[in-house]
Amino acid sequence: KWTEYSLQAGDVLVQAFLRTPDKKLANKYLGVTSGYIDLYNKLIGPYPYTKFALVENFWETGYGMPSFTLLGQKVIRMPWILYSSYPHELLHNYWGNGVFVDYSQGNWCEGITVYMADHLLQEQRGSGASYRRTSLQKFTDYVNGENDFPVNKFLSRNNSAEEAVGYGKTMMINNMLRYEFGDKKFIEAYTKFYNDNKFRKATFGDIQKSFEAVNGKDLSAFFKQWVDRKGAPTIKLSDVEVKKKKKQYKLNFTLKQVQNEDVFDVNIPVVVYLKGESQVTNTKVTMNKREQAFSLTYDKKPVRIDIDPTFQIMRRLDRKEVPASLTQVFGEKQAVIILPGNSKHLDAYTSLAKMWQKTQQAQGKQLTVVTDNELSSVPTDKAVWILGFGNKFNGFVNISEKYSSALGTKKLVQIEKLKKEGALVYAVPNPNNTYKTVGFLGANNADAIKALSRKLLHYGKYGYLGFETEKATNVLKGSLPALNSPMNYIIDNKAEINAVIAPRKALSEAK
Numbered sequence: 001k002w003t004e005y006s007l008q009a010g011d012v013l014v015q016a017f018l019r020t021p022d023k024k025l026a027n028k029y030l031g032v033t034s035g036y037i038d039l040y041n042k043l044i045g046p047y048p049y050t051k052f053a054l055v056e057n058f059w060e061t062g063y064g065m066p067s068f069t070l071l072g073q074k075v076i077r078m079p080w081i082l083y084s085s086y087p088h089e090l091l092h093n094y095w096g097n098g099v100f101v102d103y104s105q106g107n108w109c110e111g112i113t114v115y116m117a118d119h120l121l122q123e124q125r126g127s128g129a130s131y132r133r134t135s136l137q138k139f140t141d142y143v144n145g146e147n148d149f150p151v152n153k154f155l156s157r158n159n160s161a162e163e164a165v166g167y168g169k170t171m172m173i174n175n176m177l178r179y180e181f182g183d184k185k186f187i188e189a190y191t192k193f194y195n196d197n198k199f200r201k202a203t204f205g206d207i208q209k210s211f212e213a214v215n216g217k218d219l220s221a222f223f224k225q226w227v228d229r230k231g232a233p234t235i236k237l238s239d240v241e242v243k244k245k246k247k248q249y250k251l252n253f254t255l256k257q258v259q260n261e262d263v264f265d266v267n268i269p270v271v272v273y274l275k276g277e278s279q280v281t282n283t284k285v286t287m288n289k290r291e292q293a294f295s296l297t298y299d300k301k302p303v304r305i306d307i308d309p310t311f312q313i314m315r316r317l318d319r320k321e322v323p324a325s326l327t328q329v330f331g332e333k334q335a336v337i338i339l340p341g342n343s344k345h346l347d348a349y350t351s352l353a354k355m356w357q358k359t360q361q362a363q364g365k366q367l368t369v370v371t372d373n374e375l376s377s378v379p380t381d382k383a384v385w386i387l388g389f390g391n392k393f394n395g396f397v398n399i400s401e402k403y404s405s406a407l408g409t410k411k412l413v414q415i416e417k418l419k420k421e422g423a424l425v426y427a428v429p430n431p432n433n434t435y436k437t438v439g440f441l442g443a444n445n446a447d448a449i450k451a452l453s454r455k456l457l458h459y460g461k462y463g464y465l466g467f468e469t470e471k472a473t474n475v476l477k478g479s480l481p482a483l484n485s486p487m488n489y490i491i492d493n494k495a496e497i498n499a500v501i502a503p504r505k506a507l508s509e510a511k
């Protein structure tokens with residue numbers, strides 16, 4: 001009934017059982033499977049079974065069981081499964097089926113499986129921060145005083161709130177442990193947890209023990225707060241000022257925890273942009289009061305401060321806290337491309353749209369293509385691409401006007417020039433729904449549009465970009481601040497800010 005394919009990956013026999021023979025598909029799975037087994041061998045420890053089998057299932061549901069995974073015949077052919085639910089199910093051979101869950105103390109295994117599979121794969125593509133942001137956004141949107149519960153009460157997900165706590169919050173607890181102790185110690189602690197508990201029922205308490213042993217630190221307060229207690233802090237930045245003292249600059253600011261629940265004891269990442277520096281400065285402050293004043297000293301003038309801009313800690317987000325980047329437009333599950341119906345470059349824009357549509361579809365996302373004259377307004381319920389300087393929605397968000405102080409005179413002049421003879425790309429929050437991002441791409445040359453259709457995906461972390469010539473050579477790049485966000489503050493409106501926050505290396509690269 002099934003056709004069997006197999007491959008020996010070290011000590012593990014990797015098998016694929018397909019209902020209809022398909023060597024190409026089987027080889028794809030065998031290849032990535034041995035890749036994942038190799039990754040987790042290095043990251044956690046030896047794979048706990050002697051075989052792993054992928055079985056094509058008659059039903060469309062996916063199951064992970066010790067040493068094999070069932071995938072439906074449609075699902076198995078969707079290319080993004082290889083990088084999302086498939087590695088997740090495979091990793092459950094370690095977390096869940098290698099180390100078992102003692103459900104009486106809460107299900108710890110989904111959070112760490114999400115962290116080491118779904119999150120890790122996003123991180124490898126430079127999208128770790130936006131993955132965490134989405135997760136925190138879900139918690140903010142779905143979890144409230146009535147349905148909130150501590151993660152030690154989580155069993156399995158039956159609704160969005162349970163998922164936001166049992167998967168999302170537990171993933172963030174893991175991220176905080178990593179942020180606190182660093183990649184090496186984080187991996188070491190989980191390797192120890194795996195070795196100590198293999199084929200045994202384990203609890204959050206056992207994870208705590210491993211981290212305590214590896215780091216030589218009592219972590220009962222941390223685990224009590226995040227595992228036994230519900231809720232999350234909501235943080236706001238205020239009273240930012242810089243004072244010059246002799247040759248040094250003092251940056252003073254206040255952080256507040258404004259949630260109804262009790263104060264959380266939390267270490268908060270602070271990113272400071274210094275005048276003339278091409279890299280940002282990272283600091284960590286410890287907060288354990290409702291309201292707390294901080295002071296940091298620098299040799300160069302601080303021009304901007306961001307609080308947890310890469311979403312390292314478990315907290316509720318503010319609606320206005322939306323840093324715009326191209327990744328957000330590309331990353332959205334549903335998006336629409338608006339073509340400029342009357343542009344002389346319509347053909348070039350149409351080919352670009354078709355190419356992106358294919359790429360997005362391959363990742364399970366939906367991208368629809370329309371022309372500007374079919375719409376009376378820019379959609380607010382999905383991500384949007386506005387293409388072409390001739391688009392009737394060009395100017396929907398005028399970045400030169402809205403972000404003039406953040407951009408500075410030199411860049412404003414450059415942007416005007418690019419509008420006439422180059423190419424300009426940017427991403428901004430939709431003014432009518434700041435949860436959604438609007439991307440703009442305009443170019444004065446059909447070849448440049450063609451070049452950008454391939455190039456742009458590699459510039460995801462940026463908020464604005466400029467290109468010149470038909471080859472689309474990059475001449476301008478940077479990120480725009482989230483305006484009115486309670487988590488950042490621009491100290492010097494005139495200072496040019498060139499530094500961008502580089503994404504952290506994926507956990508898999510730490511070893």
Ligand SMILES: [Zn+2]
Pocket residue numbers: 088092110113
């Ligand atoms: Zn799972």
